[in-house]
Amino acid sequence: MNDYFRKYKNLMMLTVFIGATIIALIPLFGVLGYVVKNGLSALNLQFFVNLPKAMGLPGGGMANAIAGTLIMVLIASALGIPIGILAAIYLTEYDRHSWLSTAVRFATDVLTGIPSIIVGIVIYTAVVLRMGNFSALAGGLSLAVIMIPLIIRSTEEMLKLVSHSIREAGFALGISKAKTILKIVLPTAAKGIITGAMLAVARVAGETAPLLFTALGNQYWSRSLNEPTASLPVQIFQYATSPYKEWHQLAWAGSLVLILMVITLNLVARYAFRSRSI
């Protein structure tokens, strides 16, 4: 009797676990499937090479938005990756226990959790209003601000995984601390650091809110980094909320491209640079 009851209880729990997993997977695959289904039909070569066409006309594309996203992600990476990695080196290798690093660590934790729209507002006030216009620079800057704490955190974790005995071995050979860090510790943690950086890049590539305030968007090509610049997420937002069917189609295609970009970055980060051992 008791035995039977236990088996029954086991079965019950298993059913609950499986049920919860299925419920969790429905929206996940639902979103993916929906985007693929709607996006695929609207995706064609024109999408990648054409500018947006006037309202309601067929054959428009998002070439400028794709380029804009790439440019702003590039600006963000060029700023965020080196700053994040260097700051993480300082925090782990030079100043692990001081009040300053504790403060910075606390700040990065807070910043990681801050809604990105707030970063957008701050950059809008601090940069866009002062420079007098929306721009790819301001957009890239806001993405960098979101990226830096992510990179500091992941780099720190990776550096901490490198055993202290490796550093001591470097010192014991009469190698200076800076060289030990650059030539021995960093290469040891390189794969993990690159993975973390790519995940951070993937994370900001899809940010919409901060770009609304900083890069704004553009129906045409931007001629410089100091002009309003289109980006995939913002373009998707504008098209999806428009009343035109053609634009809805383009928004789906844009969503698909954006998802593919992020998935690719994630996959490359996870598999190509997966660290074997530290």
Added chain:
Amino acid sequence: MGQTLSVRQLEAWYGSNKTLKGINMEVASNHVTAIIGPSGCGKSTFVRCINRMHETMPGTKVKGEIVLDGESIYDQDPVALRKMVGMVFQKPNPFPSMSIYENVVAGVRLNGMRNKQNLQGIAEKSLRMAALWDEVKDRLNYSGMSLSGGQQQRLCIARALAVEPSVLLMDEPASALDPIATTHIEELVRQLKEDYTILIVTHNMQQAARIADSTAFFLNGELVEHGATSEIFTNPNDKRTEDYITGRFG
């Protein structure tokens, strides 16, 4: 050429825990000096003071004087000092991102030597001295981590030798090795004393008796006795030394 070391009133702390309580010791050049003593008595701490590695740990403190060939080590730049005072650690610690070859020449290369022929010559010479050359000569580009534990330890010895220090600190270099590799290392130590002053920490009495010219017995952060190995093992002055050597405690 090896160099003489003289240690005066050396005290060392981890936090508030005093680990070395006033060590006075003369280490002759071109000698092998064995350091023995029960676990936790401060042997590693002692050798780590000699290349100023102890003080790199946060919260540690050192007092006293260590004089290397007439000059206080505390008057020297620690980075420069460590080129003269090499160290082999208790646990093998090859650089994971480097090949076997890169590991061996890391010290000289990261300190500026670029000439490829010189580097290769140094690599071969050091690996031969560490009795590893024959085993790795065909796979110098493999990762240092691809070696067995004993081979890794010999790789670390080769890496330390490549810098050509004059003093070599070895902290239980053979504790992870099989008897054959241990014999290799003991043989190596005997040869090396032609050119080096060697301090070797060991738990193995027979090993100390086999390779060391003099032996120092540590207990609870103090140097109980230091003398010719034959004296220490056959006719120790201190009762505690005798008890430890005959296995009555420790």
